[in-house]
Amino acid sequence: MSDDVYKKLAKVLDTLPNGFPAAEDGLEIKILKKIFEPDEADLFCDLRLKFESPEQIAERTGRPVEGLDEKLTAMWKHGQVMGIDFGEVRVFKMLPWVFGIFEFQIDRMDREFVELCHAYEPHFGKQFFQTGPPLMHVAPVEKDIHADHISLHYQQISSIIEKGQSFAVSECICKKEMDMLDNPCKKLTEVCMAIAPAPGVFDGYHWGRPITKDEAKDLLVKTEESGLVHLSWNMQDGHFFICNCCGCCCGVLRSINDMGIPAGKVVNSHFVAVIDPDECVACGVCADERCQVRAIEEGDDAYRVKPEACIGCGLCVSTCPSEAISLIRKPEEECEIPPANEDAWFEARAKARGVDFSAYK
Numbered sequence: 467m468s469d470d471v472y473k474k475l476a477k478v479l480d481t482l483p484n485g486f487p488a489a490e491d492g493l494e495i496k497i498l499k500k501i502f503e504p505d506e507a508d509l510f511c512d513l514r515l516k517f518e519s520p521e522q523i524a525e526r527t528g529r530p531v532e533g534l535d536e537k538l539t540a541m542w543k544h545g546q547v548m549g550i551d552f553g554e555v556r557v558f559k560m561l562p563w564v565f566g567i568f569e570f571q572i573d574r575m576d577r578e579f580v581e582l583c584h585a586y587e588p589h590f591g592k593q594f595f596q597t598g599p600p601l602m603h604v605a606p607v608e609k610d611i612h613a614d615h616i617s618l619h620y621q622q623i624s625s626i627i628e629k630g631q632s633f634a635v636s637e638c639i640c641k642k643e644m645d646m647l648d649n650p651c652k653k654l655t656e657v658c659m660a661i662a663p664a665p666g667v668f669d670g671y672h673w674g675r676p677i678t679k680d681e682a683k684d685l686l687v688k689t690e691e692s693g694l695v696h697l698s699w700n701m702q703d704g705h706f707f708i709c710n711c712c713g714c715c716c717g718v719l720r721s722i723n724d725m726g727i728p729a730g731k732v733v734n735s736h737f738v739a740v741i742d743p744d745e746c747v748a749c750g751v752c753a754d755e756r757c758q759v760r761a762i763e764e765g766d767d768a769y770r771v772k773p774e775a776c777i778g779c780g781l782c783v784s785t786c787p788s789e790a791i792s793l794i795r796k797p798e799e800e801c802e803i804p805p806a807n808e809d810a811w812f813e814a815r816a817k818a819r820g821v822d823f824s825a826y827k
Contacts, residue, residue, distance in 0.1 A: 472498045475507040481823050482515070483815035484562035484601070487593040493586045500579045501571060506541055510560055513547060514826050515812065517557035543672045545570025550667075560826065564594070564717075565601065565699070565707070569658075570673060572639040580646045587717065588725065595727045597818040599811060602709070602718055603700040603734040603804055607690050607780035610793045611737070620702045620804060621736060623686055629705075630661035633682040636674030640715040649714075654692045657710040659685065686710070695719065695758050695779040700734045704807045713758030722759045722775070729759060729775050736801045737778030737793050743768035745790035752782035752791060 472495045479486035488494055498507065512527045520538060524531035538558045542549035546567060549558045561567045568583065594601075605623040619625040627633075636658045641651045659682060660674060668676040677685070686696065689710035697709045697718065713719045721727045729735075739761075741752070746768035753762040753769055761775035762782065768790075780793045795801075805811040816823050 469495055471504045471507045471511075472502070474511055475502065478511050478560075478826070479563050479567075481821055482560075482562045482826060483812045483819065483821065483823060484564060484566070485590070485593050485819065485821075486563045487589055489586060489589040493582060493589065497579070497582050497586060500582065501544075501567065501574075502546060506537075506544075506546060509537065509541070510546060513558065513560035515559055515823075516827065517548075517550065517559045519555055519557050523558070544574065545572075545673070564590070569639050572636060572642060572673070575639070575642070575646070577646055580643050584643065584647060591717075591721050591725055591727065595721055595725075595731050597815070598731070599802070599805060599814050599818070600700050600732060600734045602697040602732075604737070604777050604779050605696040605698055605708070606735075606737050606778055606793060607696075607784060610780035610783035612792065612794070620698075620705070623696050623698075623708065624683075626661065626698060626705045626708060627679065627682055627686070630663065630679065630682070631665045632662040632667040633677045633679060634660045634668035634671060634674040635677050635682075635685060636660070638709070638711075638715065640711070640717050644715045651712060651715050653694060653712050654689060654710070657685070657689050657694060659708040659710070661706050661708065690781065690784075693756050693758065693781055695777065695781065697733065699808070699811070700804045701808060701811050702804050702806050711758070713760070716758075719758055722777075729761070729777050733777050734802050734804060735776075735778040736796055737780070738773050738776045738796055739771045739778065739780070739782055740792050740794055741769055741771055742790045742792070743770070745788050747788045747790070749787060751785055751787065756782040756785055 475498055476486060476494050486494060520534040521531055524534055535556060538547060541547045547558050548561050549556055605621055608622060608624060635656055637656050638658045641655045644651060694710040694712055697711050698705045711719050713723050718732060722729050722732050748768055759775060759777055761772050762769055763772060783791045783793050805814050
């Protein structure tokens, strides 16, 4: 089988702002072959990052409209494209590699796929975290934010939830990946949440299971208790997912822990934890049980936070038995304001990477 269509697909994915770099041993092509049949790869390359109906796609590309809806619907269910079913019409758009195609392979992955993706991580991460803006921002534990420290709406996990009308939850693909690599996580696993601004979006959906708004709120409490970091897309409005992440499995946080990439390049955060040495009883709970990015270290008489490594999640604050830890807002000059929305993030990211993705807008 010719690799030409897969090389074309890989080039398209790498032209998108998120990126999909080539590896010297062709790992990216092997991964795409696991996900796409040749005709699916070819069709993907004709899509755009905005939703279109099959009729619009056919008119724009010259493809026959017959069977196009069925083909795209099947690709949607396989996690290869994004789709929305409005009843009378369905619309579809292409997905980046991350966040996108990779995450939606959770029900199709096998050991070979996992091993390929795990081997590809250093290649992808080297490019992905080289330029900004970061994909994710940290939504800190709200109860740990002091009243006189301003928390903007996009940093408030409750605000993101309140704007949603439909919710779904799924097993975390990063945790499933590590489990298949014989390194299972001890924390909660069904923690990846999708959010939609319209009711009923996830009824009969092929990913995860629908939950109510109250169940979504309860899940966030449980993930905080379990020591998981709230991450969402690094933009001001339009959030459609909340990841609840651990440092042992999450591909984003592991880039800090395992690849040594500075925390500020990996996630956007406006807060930092501070330990009062006079109040610290040196129990080690913060460092040993709560911090997911190894940002707390033991000193002579007390523990201390390494500010350059802290992501401001707040997980260490509420479980400190001596109440020695506070979450404070960084100086304004250190706070990077996220792009306004998804389109603005794509534009900022493409400019930073120097790629022209105008053909896919």
